[in-house]
Amino acid sequence: MMSPVVALHVPVEAPMTPAADRILTAATTLFYNRGIHAVGVDSIAEAAGTTKKTIYDRFGSKNGLIVAYLRRRSMQWRSLVIGRIEEQSPGHDQALAVFDATDEWMDSWVRGCGFINAYAELGGTEHPGVEVIVEEKSWVRELFEYICIAGGYDDPHFLAGQLTLLHEGSIVTRTAGAQSDASSLARRTAEALLAPDDRMAR
Amino acid sequence: MMSPVVALHVPVEAPMTPAADRILTAATTLFYNRGIHAVGVDSIAEAAGTTKKTIYDRFGSKNGLIVAYLRRRSMQWRSLVIGRIEEQSPGHDQALAVFDATDEWMDSWVRGCGFINAYAELGGTEHPGVEVIVEEKSWVRELFEYICIAGGYDDPHFLAGQLTLLHEGSIVTRTAGAQSDASSLARRTAEALLAPDDRMAR
């Protein structure tokens, strides 16, 4: 259904000028913490210690900067997850490693999933960032699918779908739902679904 | 742990002048479909066929209007769910009815959960709407808890938490994840967790 190389491939970021990198870093902090529409280009320029002119020279428009923000975030997130996965044995342990990586990721990103948040603002439009978001979310499900196939489960597609639901649910419940036990609850439930003697999972 | 009257109580909306109602209706459409920060007060006034003056006379500020939008939405959503629940027998069937009600709700609200979306824009601030959102999400978990208690499950708190994860996960995966099978997948998984002969659930 899918080759490992597809699931684990992480695109590399194109080289960037120093100012462009500072701009993107500043934009990341501001977009994530305050929301995309709530942040003006002027405040990004100020936070990056540069000028609006440079922003528009490097990224073309605010929309271009938004797309770059989402792309970089996607790459960094995938790198973390893949790093954690490679340390584990295929199947059961790898699947749980995804939940652990998410938990770790969210310790430093308290405002929840940047892609879900971005989709909340861009979802109704034809903004080019939307496809980056959808692609990112599809990648997670495909990753679970790859893991479940490698783990030899009977119905990897179904199981991966279930894990995806738990995964997204834990992020949202922990943030918008303000329930701190969401992560451990999701991990425990995933563990149950993955248990080799559980007739529901395989 | 909780009395039925708490879980099923739906606050009633305060009476509203005709213009205020039109304003709130217009704001609902615009906030939901375009996002809160992306919508200006002028466009709300125009869509409602009234003036900014009236908006500020009735709601005090844009923030006041945002809170009213979230409150009304919360009441309408709860009313639908409770209506569907009351038709079912306690426990198993009621829990699934929540998933069905959500599915039905999302047929008319294609942009996903208005509360999750609003939280994406307001979550980092001290906006008064945040507590309305958190309260709404807590209500869902409490509702599941009430249902699981009534169903006589061994660990209703744990089971309700699991159902909450699936519930939120299905909404997000269906919208931001663009995976149309999320709803049925969540329902099937919930059914498995609720199965009386499943040792994991009780």
Next chain:
DNA sequence: AGATAAACACACCGGTCGGTATACTTACAG
């Protein structure tokens, strides 16, 4: 030496943002 790319400072543009002020009309209650 000359060309090129990158970054800088800074002024400027029309439009929209949330919010206010003034004045006039309508309807209903005492």
Next chain:
DNA sequence: CTGTAAGTATACCGACCGGTGTGTTTATCT
């Protein structure tokens, strides 16, 4: 008859929005 609440119309406010134009400095590459 009179006061009060509700609504409409319209003009206005300073601040900020995304985006552009002009000109200068600096470093690197040929």
